[in-house]
Amino acid sequence: MRFSKAFVPTLKEAPKDAVTPSHVLLLRAGFARMVGAGLYEMLPLGLRVQNNISNIVREEMDATGAQEFRMPALLPADYFKESGRWESFGPTLFRMKDRKDGDYHLGPTHEEIITDLARREISSHKQLPLNLYQIQTKFRDEPRPRAGLLRCREFLMKDAYSFDVSEDAARESYATMRAAYQRIFERLGLDYRIVRADSGAMGGSTSAEFQVLAQTGEDRIVACTQCDFAINLEADETLSEGKPCPECKTPLEQYLGIEGGHIFILGTHYSEKMGAHFAGTDGKQQPLVMGCYGIGISRLVAAAIEQQHDDQGMCWPPSIAPYQVVLCPIGKDETVTAKAEELYTQLREHNIEVLLDDRDTRPGAKFKDADLIGIPHRIVIGAKSLANNQVEYKPRTASEATLVSTSDAVTAVLK
RNA sequence: CGGGGUGUAGCACAGCCUGGUAGUGCGCAAGCUUUGGGAGCUUGAGGUCGCAGGUUCGAAUCCUGUCGCCCCGACCA
Numbered sequence A: 001m002r003f004s005k006a007f008v009p010t011l012k013e014a015p016k017d018a019v020t021p022s023h024v025l026l027l028r029a030g031f032a033r034m035v036g037a038g039l040y041e042m043l044p045l046g047l048r049v050q051n052n053i054s055n056i057v058r059e060e061m062d063a064t065g066a067q068e069f070r071m072p073a074l075l076p077a078d079y080f081k082e083s084g085r086w087e088s089f090g091p092t093l094f095r096m097k098d099r100k101d102g103d104y105h106l107g108p109t110h111e112e113i114i115t116d117l118a119r120r121e122i123s124s125h126k127q128l129p130l131n132l133y134q135i136q137t138k139f140r141d142e143p144r145p146r147a148g149l150l151r152c153r154e155f156l157m158k159d160a161y162s163f164d165v166s167e168d169a170a171r172e173s174y175a176t177m178r179a180a181y182q183r184i185f186e187r188l189g190l191d192y193r194i195v196r197a198d199s200g201a202m203g204g205s206t207s208a209e210f211q212v213l214a215q216t217g218e219d220r221i222v223a224c225t226q227c228d229f230a231i232n233l234e235a236d237e238t239l240s241e242g243k244p245c246p247e248c249k250t251p252l253e254q255y256l257g258i259e260g261g262h263i264f265i266l267g268t269h270y271s272e273k274m275g276a277h278f279a280g281t282d283g284k285q286q287p288l289v290m291g292c293y294g295i296g297i298s299r300l301v302a303a304a305i306e307q308q309h310d311d312q313g314m315c316w317p318p319s320i321a322p323y324q325v326v327l328c329p330i331g332k333d334e335t336v337t338a339k340a341e342e343l344y345t346q347l348r349e350h351n352i353e354v355l356l357d358d359r360d361t362r363p364g365a366k367f368k369d370a371d372l373i374g375i376p377h378r379i380v381i382g383a384k385s386l387a388n389n390q391v392e393y394k395p396r397t398a399s400e401a402t403l404v405s406t407s408d409a410v411t412a413v414l415k
Numbered sequence B: 001c002g003g004g005g006u007g008u009a010g011c012a013c014a015g016c017c018u019g020g021u022a023g024u025g026c027g028c029a030a031g032c033u034u035u036g037g038g039a040g041c042u043u044g045a046g047g048u049c050g051c052a053g054g055u056u057c058g059a060a061u062c063c064u065g066u067c068g069c070c071c072c073g074a075c076c077a
Helices: A021-028 A044-063 A078-083 A111-121 A167-188 A269-274 A297-307 A334-349 A363-373 A383-387 A406-414
Strands: A032-036 A039-042 A074-076 A095-097 A103-106 A130-139 A154-164 A192-196 A206-213 A219-224 A230-232 A252-267 A277-279 A285-287 A289-296 A325-329 A354-356 A377-381 A390-395 A402-405
Touching: A021 A032, A021 A297, A039 A044, A044 A130, A044 A154, A044 A167, A044 A297, A074 A078, A078 A111, A078 A269, A111 A154, A111 A269, A111 A289, A154 A167, A154 A297, A167 A192, A167 A206, A167 A252, A167 A289, A192 A219, A192 A252, A206 A219, A206 A230, A206 A297, A252 A269, A252 A297, A269 A289, A289 A297, A325 A334, A325 A363, A334 A354, A334 A377, A334 A383, A334 A406, A377 A406, A383 A390, A390 A406, A402 A406
Parallel strands: A192 A230, A325 A354, A325 A377
Antiparallel strands: A032 A039, A074 A103, A095 A103, A130 A154, A154 A289, A192 A206, A206 A252, A219 A230, A219 A252, A252 A289, A277 A285, A377 A390, A390 A402
């Protein structure tokens, strides 16, 4: 992509309403704009990151045998009325009427809808286990949307639902999802902890949160530095920083986290309430045993920024960066322009996503924007070094650039 | 939903107390000069001062109401 043609409206000053680092940077770097409280436009760079996250999630879900599908976001009220959540969800549910005065709502989560699908379509143990997932916009009329993309009223979520013949089988499905989530969060390049949590209103028996560690996290968690133990302090208020780990006695450390994912075994809560049964090997009807697994995709865009930024801007992990490399030709020297175009072509031939800063602007502005946007690799092409057949290479998080020969520029990025 | 803020150009703000022609910086456009960490000068475009009432000869400014947005708290599968 040529920067001169890209819609990347960067700002020197942050709009005053933005306070949280990710919110400020999303606006300043031209990744997102606000439409209303908890409602954002994802501009091209923001959407590229969000799509990168979605794709990693999709690949790892598919690898477990889960299948992508899609439920409507606009839903008749019948299903939530049947489960009781039409009442219990309260004002958080976006409600509306259709032209025939029927009750409808926008989907905040889809347990009821998929349980209805399951009771219609699953009749035998031979169809199990089954795991279906979707990546879809969810709607919740939060009492207080806040911090940009961290808590929105409309947000992108991956939600998966598993169906099994028994509690034991459900635990296996849960373990599979847990392992898949670990691969997902590893690939996203985020520092995270798997945390025991209060299973809350879902009524589940087993659950874990995937917490992205960040200074601005809303959740207080303590974790062991030696073993895997970690817990949300919401779930156990007797623990705190410095107390011995319940499993290995090492002093616990406290972190702040942003909930990026949550996995549950639901059991037969919804299947019993809604009559989702199947015939077991003995021919007798029994309720499906369910699990559900969420990842807040749009929230992870913000969480990644919260965790990985500095005073100059974003610092994207390469796996989700909007572009891998930014090329900054300096000055109008023809050899510089020609070399920049050559590298631009070369990098793209290696399937590397490149942003060529071909704008007619001073070097300082290019560097500031490159840092702000957080592209992992920067190559500066200047007349002086080019005379020695060299360009400057600098990873976003490095303090100094190094000179590399023009022929090594592509490999510097690749490694 | 309680508490606290805040709405004036795309962004950040001043003006309001003490009513009298709508201001500044950044950004944007054009021109000249510049060119390695957000350049300088000149000229220019851009506003129903959140909205609705009221007071007044006259309201961004005073009064009443209302809406939006932000922060803290409560809430948050």
